[in-house]
Amino acid sequence: MAAVLGLPAGAAAQVAATLEKKRRPVLVWLELQDCAGNTESMLRSSHPSITELVLSFFSWEYHETIMAAAGKQANAVLDRVVHEDAGKYLAIVEGSIPTGNPGYCTIGGRSALDIAKQVCGNAAAVIAVGSCAFDGGPQRSAPNPTGAISVGEAVPNLNLVNMGGCPHNPANTAALLVYWLTYGRMPALDAHKRPLFAYGHIIHDQCERRANFDAGRFVERWDDDGARRGYCLYKMGCKGPQGTFNCPVVRWNDGTSWPVESGHGCAACASYRFWDTALPLYQRLPGVPGFGVDITAGKIGGWMTAGVATGLALHGIASAARSQMRPRGEAPRGGPTEIGRGSGLVEREGPPEKS
Amino acid sequence: MARIVVDPLTRIEGHLRIEAQVEGGVISDAWSSGTMFRGLELVVRNRDPREAWYWLQRICSVCTVVHALASVRAVEDALQIEVPDNARLVRNLIASAQLVQDHVVHFYHLQALDWVDVASALKADPVKTAQIANSLSDWAKSGSSHFRAVQTTVRTLVESGQLSVFANGYWGHPAYRLPPEVNLLAVSHYLDALEFQRDYIRIHAALGGKNPHLQTFLVGGMSTAMDPDSPQAPLNPERLQLLRTLIEMGRQFVRQVYVPDVLAVAGFYPDWFTRGEGVGNFLSYGDFPDKSMHDPSAFFFPAGVVRKRDISAVQPFSPEKVTEYVARSWYEYGDNKPAKHPFEGETKPTYTGPTPPYDYLNVDQKYSWLKAPRYENEVMELGPLARFVVAYAAGKQPAKGLVDTVLAQIKQPPAVLFSTLGRIAARALEAQLVADKMPDWLHQLEDNLGRRELTMHNGARWDPDSWPSSCRGFGWHEAPRGSLGHWVEIENGAIRNYQVVAPTTWNGGPRDAMGQRGPYEAALIKHPIADPDKPLELLRTIHSFDPCLACAVQVVDARGRRWQPVEAT
Numbered sequence: 001m002a003a004v005l006g007l008p009a010g011a012a013a014q015v016a017a018t019l020e021k022k023r024r025p026v027l028v029w030l031e032l033q034d035c036a037g038n039t040e041s042m043l044r045s046s047h048p049s050i051t052e053l054v055l056s057f058f059s060w061e062y063h064e065t066i067m068a069a070a071g072k073q074a075n076a077v078l079d080r081v082v083h084e085d086a087g088k089y090l091a092i093v094e095g096s097i098p099t100g101n102p103g104y105c106t107i108g109g110r111s112a113l114d115i116a117k118q119v120c121g122n123a124a125a126v127i128a129v130g131s132c133a134f135d136g137g138p139q140r141s142a143p144n145p146t147g148a149i150s151v152g153e154a155v156p157n158l159n160l161v162n163m164g165g166c167p168h169n170p171a172n173t174a175a176l177l178v179y180w181l182t183y184g185r186m187p188a189l190d191a192h193k194r195p196l197f198a199y200g201h202i203i204h205d206q207c208e209r210r211a212n213f214d215a216g217r218f219v220e221r222w223d224d225d226g227a228r229r230g231y232c233l234y235k236m237g238c239k240g241p242q243g244t245f246n247c248p249v250v251r252w253n254d255g256t257s258w259p260v261e262s263g264h265g266c267a268a269c270a271s272y273r274f275w276d277t278a279l280p281l282y283q284r285l286p287g288v289p290g291f292g293v294d295i296t297a298g299k300i301g302g303w304m305t306a307g308v309a310t311g312l313a314l315h316g317i318a319s320a321a322r323s324q325m326r327p328r329g330e331a332p333r334g335g336p337t338e339i340g341r342g343s344g345l346v347e348r349e350g351p352p353e354k355s
Numbered sequence: 356m357a358r359i360v361v362d363p364l365t366r367i368e369g370h371l372r373i374e375a376q377v378e379g380g381v382i383s384d385a386w387s388s389g390t391m392f393r394g395l396e397l398v399v400r401n402r403d404p405r406e407a408w409y410w411l412q413r414i415c416s417v418c419t420v421v422h423a424l425a426s427v428r429a430v431e432d433a434l435q436i437e438v439p440d441n442a443r444l445v446r447n448l449i450a451s452a453q454l455v456q457d458h459v460v461h462f463y464h465l466q467a468l469d470w471v472d473v474a475s476a477l478k479a480d481p482v483k484t485a486q487i488a489n490s491l492s493d494w495a496k497s498g499s500s501h502f503r504a505v506q507t508t509v510r511t512l513v514e515s516g517q518l519s520v521f522a523n524g525y526w527g528h529p530a531y532r533l534p535p536e537v538n539l540l541a542v543s544h545y546l547d548a549l550e551f552q553r554d555y556i557r558i559h560a561a562l563g564g565k566n567p568h569l570q571t572f573l574v575g576g577m578s579t580a581m582d583p584d585s586p587q588a589p590l591n592p593e594r595l596q597l598l599r600t601l602i603e604m605g606r607q608f609v610r611q612v613y614v615p616d617v618l619a620v621a622g623f624y625p626d627w628f629t630r631g632e633g634v635g636n637f638l639s640y641g642d643f644p645d646k647s648m649h650d651p652s653a654f655f656f657p658a659g660v661v662r663k664r665d666i667s668a669v670q671p672f673s674p675e676k677v678t679e680y681v682a683r684s685w686y687e688y689g690d691n692k693p694a695k696h697p698f699e700g701e702t703k704p705t706y707t708g709p710t711p712p713y714d715y716l717n718v719d720q721k722y723s724w725l726k727a728p729r730y731e732n733e734v735m736e737l738g739p740l741a742r743f744v745v746a747y748a749a750g751k752q753p754a755k756g757l758v759d760t761v762l763a764q765i766k767q768p769p770a771v772l773f774s775t776l777g778r779i780a781a782r783a784l785e786a787q788l789v790a791d792k793m794p795d796w797l798h799q800l801e802d803n804l805g806r807r808e809l810t811m812h813n814g815a816r817w818d819p820d821s822w823p824s825s826c827r828g829f830g831w832h833e834a835p836r837g838s839l840g841h842w843v844e845i846e847n848g849a850i851r852n853y854q855v856v857a858p859t860t861w862n863g864g865p866r867d868a869m870g871q872r873g874p875y876e877a878a879l880i881k882h883p884i885a886d887p888d889k890p891l892e893l894l895r896t897i898h899s900f901d902p903c904l905a906c907a908v909q910v911v912d913a914r915g916r917r918w919q920p921v922e923a924t
Contacts (some may be wrong), residue, residue, distance in 0.1 A: 024517055033393055035905050036368045037416030037567045043460075044553045044566070051549050055508065059517035064365045065417070068468045068524030070894055071361035077523050098392075103685070103706035105391040107370055108362050111711040112391075138398060138413050145394030145704065167416065167567055222573055223812035227580035230587030252565035256557045256597075259564035262571045263578035263589040267409065281406040 024056070025181065026089040028081055029063035030119055032112040033105050033139060033148055034095030037167040038130040039065045045170040046254050053174065057181060058090070064107075075108045082122050090180065091123035092173075096132040096139060097154040100147030117155050125159040125186060128152065129173060131166040134192075135273045142276075152193070161186050162193045164245075164270040171250045172198040190244075192272050197246075203266055204241040206248040209233065233265040237282040243268025357887050358715065362390070364897060366465040368417035369904025371863065373875070374716060375893060377884050382893070385872070385879040387863050388716055388723040389908045392685075392704060396853045403819075404430045404845050405574045407853065411841070412568055414855065415905045417460075419567040420453045420559070421834035422855070422906070425841040428648060430574045433828025433845050437647060439810040442576035444800045445562055445590075447643055448598070449569065450832065451789045451796070452558040455605050457835040458739070458786040459555075459613055461901050463548035466779065469895045470620050471541040472531040473521050476509055479539035488540055491619055494611040496547060505543040525889045532623045541620065544612050551608050558601045561594050576812030583804050590811075595801050602797060606790045609783075617783040618765065621776050628767065631775030631896035633878035634734040637661045637741035638861070640672060640840065642833035643792075655792060656833045659745040660730065664773055669748040674829065674840070679856070680727040680867035683720070693868040694729065697854050698827075698842060724908040727864040727873060728856055734867075736874045737837025737858040738900065740772065740781040747772075753791075757784055775878070778899040819848040834858060836903050859907035862900050875900060 031039065043050050043066075054060040061067075062078045069077055081089055093116065098104035102111035120126045128151040131137045140148040152160050163173050176195060179187050187195045204210065212218070213232040220226060220235060234241070240248075243266065251258045259266055268278035359382075362372035370391040376384040399410050408426035412419060424446060431438060438446075481502035488497035512518060525531075533541070556566045562579060563569025571578040571589075581590035621628070641651050641658030651658050659669040678694040681687065687703045688695060707721050716722045729735070746754035747769070761784060762769060771777055803809070816822065825846045832839050837858025844852040864873040872880075875897055882892050 022515070024515065024519075026517075031370075033391060035413050035416040037413070037419065040416050040419065040567045043549070044556065046553065049550070050553070051546055054519055055512055059515075059519045059522075061517075061519060061522050063520060064363050065368065066464055067365050067520045067522070068473070069522060070363065070365045071890070072888070073523040073525075074363055074365050101706050102711045103708050104393075104704075105370065106711050106713075107390065109360075109709075109711055109713045114711065138410055139393040139395060141398050143397060145397045146392060148393070166413065222578060222814055222817065223576065223580050223810065227578070228582035228585050228588045228809070230585070230589075251560075253557045253560035254553075256560035257564050259570035261589065262560075262562070262564035263580050264564060264570045264573075267570070275410075279406060279409075280403050281409055282403065 024059045026081055026085045027058040027060050027092065028078060028089060028119060028123075029060070029092045030094065030115065031064050032093065032095035032097055032116065032133075033137075033146070034130070034132055036065055036094070038094040038133075039063070041167040041170050042129075042173065043170075044253055045174045047171070048174055048178065053177065057177070071108075078119065082118055086122040088124050089122075090125055090127070090177075091120050092127045092129055093120065093133045093151045094129050096136045096148035096150060098146035098148050099154070100145070104146040113154055116151060120151065120155045120158055123158075125161065125180065126151065126155075127161050127163060127173070127176065129163045129168040131164060131269060131274065134162040134164045137166075138275050140273075140275070159186070160193050161189065161195065164192070164194055164199065164272070166267075166269040166274075169198070169247065169250055169252065172246065194270075198250075199244045199246070199270060201244055201246065202241065203243050203245050203247060203268070206246065207240055207260060208248060209260060227263055233260060233263075235284050236265050237280070237284050238265030239268035239274075239278045239285065240266040241285060242278065243271040243274065245270035359884070359887050359890050359893065360715065361890060361893060364894070364902070366468070366894075366898060367902040367904065368415060368906070369902070369908075371897070371902050371904050372716070373879075373893060373897060374718060375879060375884075375890070377887050380883055380885070382879050382882040382884060385876045386716065386718040386722055387725075387865060387873055387875040389725040389863065389904045391904065392724045392908050393905075394704065396855060399850050399853050401849050403848070404433070404843060404850050405817075407843065407850060408572045408574075409570075411853075411855065414857075415903055416567040418453065418457055418834050418836060418903055418906065420449055420563070420569055421832050421839055422841070423569065423572045424450060425830045425832040425834075425839050425855075426843075427572050427574050428830025428832065429828045429841040429843040430830070430845070431828070432648075432830055433826045433843055434574070434816045434822055436575050436813055436816050438576045439813055441581065441800060441803055441809070441811045442813075443644060443647075444796050444803075445577045445579055445811070447796045448793060448800070449559060449562050451643070451793050452556065452602075452605070454835045455609060455786050455790050455793075456552050456556050458782050459548055459608065460552050461835075462613060462617065462779070462783065463545045464552075465901070466898045467541055467545060467620075468524060469891060469898055470531070470624065471533060471545075472526055472528075472538050473509065473524065473542055474513065474526040475531065475533070475535045476506060476539040476542045477513065477535075479506065479535035481506055481539065484536040484539045484543075487536055487619075491615040492611040496543070502539055502543055505546065506539055508546075509542060525891045528889055528891050529885050530891050533620065537619065537623070541616065544616055547612065548608075551604075555601055555605050555608070558598060558605075561597055561601075562590075573812055575814055575817060576810075578812070580811050581804055581809050583807065590800075590804070592804070595797065595804065598797055599794075602790075602793045605793070609786045609790045614783050614787050617780055618761070621765070621780060624776065627776040627895065628771040628774045630882065631778070631878045631899060632773045633736050633874040635662075635664045635773060636730075636733055636735045637744040638672065638730055638735040638737055638838060639742045639745040640674075640831045640833060640838035642831070643789075656742050657746055657749050657751045659749055660735075661741075661744050661748050662733070664770070666744060666748040666769060669745055676731045677856070678729055678732070680729060682727070682868035683865040684723050684726045685721050686726065694732070697840075697856055723865040725860050725864040725904075727867040728861050729867055729871075732867075732869070734871050734874060734877070735861055737861045738778070738782075739785040739835075739837075740778045741837060742785065742833060743781045744772065754788060757788060775896045775899045782901070822848060825851070836901050836906070837861065839906070855906075857903070857906035859900075859903045863902055863904065863907055875902075
C-alpha cells in the first residue's frame with residue numbers, strides 16, 4: 001500500500017496505526033447514470049480487500065449494488081448519513097448526471113442531480129470514480145442524448161478527487177482511501193484533480209513494449225509475427241503516448257495483465273473526455289505528440305539512433321522540447337492531430353475544473 | 356389495501372423501482388419500472404463499427420463482456436466474417452468465466468441476504484456449523500475455528516454499532532427460516548465468495564487485459580495472439596497454465612460451495628418451489644458454439660421456445676417473431692403503431708412520468724424506461740431457467756441429466772423448476788454445467804497451440820475499403836441473464852443504426868398494449884407480504900431474475916431488414 005503511494009519508509013507503520021483506530025469513518029457510494037463498472041472494479045480490490053474496506057476500514061453504509069437494505073430502509077440510511085454525519089463522511093460517486101430531463105435518472109423518486117447536490121454537498125470529500133463521474137463518460141459524447149455531465153460540473157466547489165479510467169483501477173482508489181484515512185487529506189492532484197501518484201506519467205513511458213517502439217518494431221496487422229512477439233501497438237491505434245495513467249505498472253486484477261500485454265492498444269481511458277479525444281480506437285496517432293514530462297535528451301537520442309521513422313521522431317522531439325518547458329506534473333502539449341472528432345491531446349483538451 | 360414502493364430495489368445492477376398493491380397480506384398487482392436512461396446506441400451512430408463493441412460494452416459491467424461479444428458478432432455477421440477457431444475458443448472461455456463468476460456473485464452478494472439473516476449467525480455454535488459444512492462438501496475452509504473467526508467478525512461489526520452494508524436490513528423478519536448455524540455458514544461463504552470472484556476473474560485479465568471492461572475483442576477475432584515459443588505472446592504456455600489453475604478453482608468453488616449451499620438453503624424454504632413462477636413461457640437464442648455461430652446444432656446452450664410450461668415440446672426460435680411495445684414505456688412511435696419488429700423500430704425518448712421528487716408513478720399510463728418485448732405477442736422469460744427448460748425439453752445433454760439427478764436428489768417433479776427457487780437453482784446448476792465444460796475449451800486451445808495452429812484473427816475484412824457500401828447484421832449471446840441481441844446497420848463504413856434488446860428488457864419490462872404484465876410483474880402476483888414496511892418476499896422473487904437494468908434500457912433506432920431465422924436444435 002505505502003509502496004503504491006510512493007510514501008517514505010516508516011509511513012507503513014503510520015498507516016497501520018491509523019487503521020487500528022476504533023471509530024470507522026462513514027462512506028456512501030452513489031450510482032447515478034452508470035454501468036456499475038466501478039463498483040465491480042472496487043470489488044476486485046486486494047490491498048486492502050473489499051471485505052477489509054467495507055467491514056474494517058469504513059462503515060460503508062450506502063451502496064445500492066451491495067447493501068442489504070432496500071427501498072425506504074435504504075433511503076433512510078442515506079438520509080441519516082447526510083444529516084448526522086454532515087461534513088464528516090466520504091462520498092464516492094459513479095456515473096454521470098443527466099441535465100436534459102430530471103426523469104432520465106431517478107432513485108427513490110428523486111432526480112440524480114438532486115441526490116448528488118445533497119450527498120456530495122454535505123460530504124467531507126468526494127471521489128468521482130470512472131470516466132462517467134469524472135467527465136460525463138460515453139453517454140456525454142455526441143449527441144449526448146440526456147445532457148450528461150460530470151460530478152464536478154453538476155456540483156461545483158466540492159473537495160473533489162477524480163479517479164479517471166473506464167473503469168477506475170481499484171488499486172489506485174484503495175490507495176487513495178487509505179491515504180485519506182491516514183493523513184486526513186487528499187494527495188497532490190493534477191489540473192484535472194486526479195492524484196499525481198496514479199495519473200502523473202505518460203503511459204507510453206511506462207510500457208513494457210517501449211523498447212520495441214524505440215527500435216522501430218511494430219505490429220503491422222493483427223495476429224502477425226510482431227503481435228506474437230509483443231511488438232509495439234502504436235500503428236494499430238494505441239493511445240499510450242497521449243494518456244497518463246499507471247496502468248502499465250499497477251496493471252489489473254492483482255497485476256495479472258493490462259490491455260497492451262493482452263495484445264490490444266491502449267485507449268487512454270483515464271484521460272479527460274477520452275471518448276471524444278482519444279478515439280477512433282484503431283486510428284493511429286498522426287504523430288506521437290510527446291513523450292511526457294520526464295523525457296531526457298538521452299532518451300531522444302536513443303530512439304533516433306534506433307531508427308524510428310524520421311517524421312515520427314522529429315515530431316516527437318519537437319513535442320518533447322515543448323513539454324520540457326512546462327513544470328513537472330503539468331500535462332504535455334501535442335502537435336496537430338487528426339484523430340477523432342475532438343482530436344488533439346486529451347490532456348490538453350479539457351478545461352481544468354474549478355477548485 | 357396498501358401500495359408498496361421499493362425504490363431503489365438494491366442488490367441488482369442499475370435502477371429498478373417496483374410498485375405493488377397489497378390486499379389482505381397478498382400482492383394483487385405489481386408494476387416494474389426502470390428509472391434510468393442513457394441512450395448509448397444513439398451515441399455509436401456514425402462511428403466505426405469496428406469499435407462499437409468498445410462503446411457498447413459500457414452498457415453494463417456487472418455483465419461486462421456480453422455486449423462486446425454480441426457487438427463484434429453483429430458486425431461480423433454484417434460483413435460476413437468467420438472467426439478463427441482459436442478466437443471462438445477464447446470467446447467461449449471469456450463468456451463462460453463471466454457466467455460462472457456472475458452467477459456466484461449473484462447468489463452470495465445480490466441474492467443471499469434475502470434468505471440469510473446475518474444477525475442470527477451470532478447465535479450459532481461454530482462446532483455445529485462445521486459439522487453441517489462437512490456434511491455438505493469437502494470445501495477446505497470448514498473448520499470450527501474458521502467459523503468462530505467469521506462469527507467474531509460479525510460480532511465486532513454489530514458491537515461497533517456501525518453495520519456498514521448490513522445497516523437497516525430486514526434482520527429478524529419472520530420470513531427468515533435458516534437456523535443460526537446455517538446462517539453462519541452462509542455468511543462465511545459470502546466472504547469466501549468475495550475473495551473467489553476477485554481471484555477467479557483473473558481469467559479475464561489473462562484473456563482480456565483487464566476486468567471489468569475487457570479490451571481484446573476485435574471484429575474478426577481476438578487480439579490475444581498466441582505462440583508456444585514466445586513468452587511475449589499474449590497467449591503462451593504460461594498463460595494457459597494460469598487459465599487451467601483458475602478454471603479448476605472455479606469448478607471447485609461451484610461444486611463444493613455454490614451448488615451445495617443453494618440446495619441446502621432451498622431445503623428450508625420448500626414453499627418457494629411453488630411461488631414466483633411468472634409467465635411460464637421460455638425463450639433462448641442459443642450460444643457457446645462448438646463450431647461456427649452459423650451452426651446452432653453445435654451450440655452448448657440450444658435455441659428454442661417452450662410455451663405454457665409444456666416441456667414435452669420445444670419449438671424453433673425465429674427472430675422475426677420478436678416485436679416491442681411502447682404503450683406503457685416512456686417512448687413514442689411516430690406512426691402510432693402499437694408494436695414494431697426491432698428492425699423497423701424507432702425511438703423517441705419522451706418522459707411523461709411525474710416530476711421528481713415523486714411518491715408514486717402513474718401506473719395507469721406510461722411508467723418505465725424499458726420497452727416491452729414480445730414473441731408472437733406473448734410474454735417470455737429469459738435466463739438460466741429458460742435455458743434449462745429449453746435444453747430439458749429438447750433432451751439436450753448434459754443439461755437434462757443434471758436436472759434429473761438433482762430433482763431425484765431433492766425428490767421433486769420437474770414442475771418445481773417454475774418458481775422463485777427453481778430460477779435460483781437453475782442458475783447454480785448452469786454455473787456447474789459451464790464450469791465443467793471450460794476445461795474442454797481450454798484443452799482445444801492448448802491442442803491448437805501445441806500443433807502451431809495459431810490463427811487468432813481473420814483480417815480479410817479489416818480494411819473498411821473491403822466492405823460493401825451498405826450491410827446489416829445480427830449478433831447475439833446467451834449472457835448470464837439471458838438472450839442478448841445486437842443489430843447493426845452499416846453504411847459507407849460507419850454505423851447508420853444500432854439496436855440492443857437485452858434479457859432484462861424482456862424480464863423486467865412493463866405491460867404491453869394488450870395489458871399483459873411483464874415477467875417480474877406476473878411473478879409477484881399472490882405473494883404473501885408479512886410486513887408491508889419490509890417486503891422481503893418481493894425482493895426474493897425479483898432478485899431470482901437477477902435484474903440488470905442498465906442493459907435493459909436501450910434506445911432502438913433501426914430500420915427494416917428480415918432476420919435470418921435461428922433454428923432450434
